[in-house]
Amino acid sequence: MLPAKAILQPDCESQEEASAPGTPPVRGDGFLRTTDDPRKRSVTWSSNFEKNLQKSCEEVQRPQLAPPAPSSPSFAEGAISNPSKPSGETKFFWDMTYHAFECAKAGCEVRCSMWDSQSVICPFCGPYSYVKYCGKEHMREDARAHWLICGQLTMQEPCVENSIPPDVLIGPPAIPCKHGWDRPERHRQALWFSTAQDAGDYFIFADQGDCTGSQTESIIRDGSCSHHVVQVVHFDDPEMKDRFRRILAVCLLESLEVQPLVEYLFRMLRDRLQSLQQWSSEMDMKVRQQMALELAIELEPRDIGLRHACEAEWRGLPFRHCRDPICVSERAYLLGSPCWTRRFECLVSDEEANYWILRANRTTHPTVKGVYARTRGEGFDHVLAEEQRLFRRGEAWDGLGKGSWEWVGGRC
Structure with a gap:
């Protein structure tokens, strides 16, 4: 261009x-x-x-x-x-x-x-x-x-x-990938996350529908990155909407470091679509394939399980606080497993305290609506005093000669 x-x-x-x-x-x-x-x-x-x-x-x-x-x-x-x-x-x-x-x-x-x-x-x-x-x-x-x-x-x-x-x-x-790799599918979801927050919270695309015959078998490897949306996932409850978007933002930024959180994200998607009677075995396969392309995490049915997005996992409560029968039945397998990672809320809050780009993109924050205010850490816990400021966003956002992108505390 x-x-x-x-x-x-x-x-x-x-x-x-x-x-x-x-x-x-x-x-x-x-x-x-x-x-x-x-x-x-x-x-x-x-x-x-x-x-x-x-x-x-x-x-x-x-x-x-x-x-x-x-x-x-x-x-x-x-x-x-x-x-x-x-x-x-x-x-x-x-x-x-x-x-x-x-x-x-x-x-x-x-x-x-x-x-x-x-x-x-x-x-x-x-x-x-x-x-x-x-x-x-x-x-x-x-x-x-x-x-x-x-x-x-x-x-x-x-x-x-x-x-x-x-x-x-x-x-x-928009939220970049902290690890420096990217795929068109991750780029696409992050683009919609940044520009279509009023339309929905997660977008399922027609990747598999664009492929026919032998191409379908290689969808996980190659994908098609269609721009056609076949399903929009929208959370009506403000608290759940804020929770889901915070989790998705962390996964878009650093999915390789937070695999259990990616699995929790999948369970939130599944719970929401099941509540709308829009979940099926075909949708299950489609979402797992798409998330594998977007986040570079293979979602195995054994690890995902059939349980819901447990509130005890999110808040870090003792597991006995959840009385859901499916969650209870899977607990014996999960105890001692890295797939049973609790206190996701604490994990997400810590990452928001570390990375200004997550704070800036939390458009669903219940009290702080200004981008610059969120960037400075207003409304967030445990942000270091020296990082309660604005950061360099690179010449593409700040202009010629303003310096490269600043991740945290002077580190580019």
């Missing part, structure tokens, strides 16, 4: 006619003129554009309009932005109030502006990236193809301070 060409100021009778200072352009204004169909807009170029197009990017001149002022107190307080002015007047730089990018999905020619209220960024690539989509639908459809280059298209030029909308810049970034 190549950076978009600069959209220069159109010919207008006056500067005021083009746009009032501090006002971001929107579709249909003096900068992005549209046809009757707002998604197939054409751009009215200035009379000097053809000449500028022949020059190198370094020769493009900055339009003399003020960028919009930040409107969010939290943005003014915590956002990290680029230098407001480049070192040389002739050096190319980005101004998101004027520059637009072609949708990253192959075949889509819609030009995406950061201020059009419809275009979106990849939550892994960040706002300081050449990757933009005309909407969430194209972003999700492109998940598998984009996964190959995700995170590799960070802008190499400076960007005008405050020219990115505050609500976009706040984030949070």
Whole structure:
């Protein structure tokens, strides 16, 4: 994906006619003129554009309009932005109030502006990236193809301070894999987790349905990473919703270290679908296959068992507090086994105290709603005093020259 060409100021009778200072352009204004169909807009170029197009990017001149002022107190307080002015007047730089990018999905020619209220960024690539989509639908459809280059298209030029909308810049970034490996299936689930929290809490895709014949036998090894959703798992109870999403976030971050927690996550999914009478042997196989691809953990029926997601396991209560007959019948096998790991709540809380990215992505927190507040540890126990702050999110999220991603306490 190549950076978009600069959209220069159109010919207008006056500067005021083009746009009032501090006002971001929107579709249909003096900068992005549209046809009757707002998604197939054409751009009215200035009379000097053809000449500028022949020059190198370094020769493009900055339009003399003020960028919009930040409107969010939290943005003014915590956002990290680029230098407001480049070192040389002739050096190319980005101004998101004027520059637009072609949708990253192959075949889509819609030009995406950061201020059009419809275009979106990849939550892994960040706002300081050449990757933009005309909407969430194209972003999700492109998940598998984009996964190959995700995170590799960070802008190499400076960007005008405050020219990115505050609500976009706040984030949070999507949850990466702490171990450095990734699969398109893990990328896909983390993408939906980050961008579709209002639609559901876990998404089951049509991977096996996309394969036929001999391809079905190799689904666990190869997968198909379809963007078609066949089942949405949604928790209605706020407490259970918060619990499930916290567990899923930890598993997306470090599944290799928390295999018993992955099994508990599966049992929560099974319990929820059973309560809706949507569970079957086919669904059981499908979910285990998908989670094996997403989290690199093979879920064996012997380890998962038939018991429910036990409250005693979550809260760390003595096992006799659970009177469920299936749970009681499996207890003899599980005693002394690493599969019988209790105090999952404590494990999840400890990981949230350790990793700011988990705190930032806990959008279901019962009391703390601000991303920056959660990042600093407000509403979380045992966060170290020196880590009750904002962290570097890498140049893709903080801008050119702001440093690499910071995991914990200065460790990148």
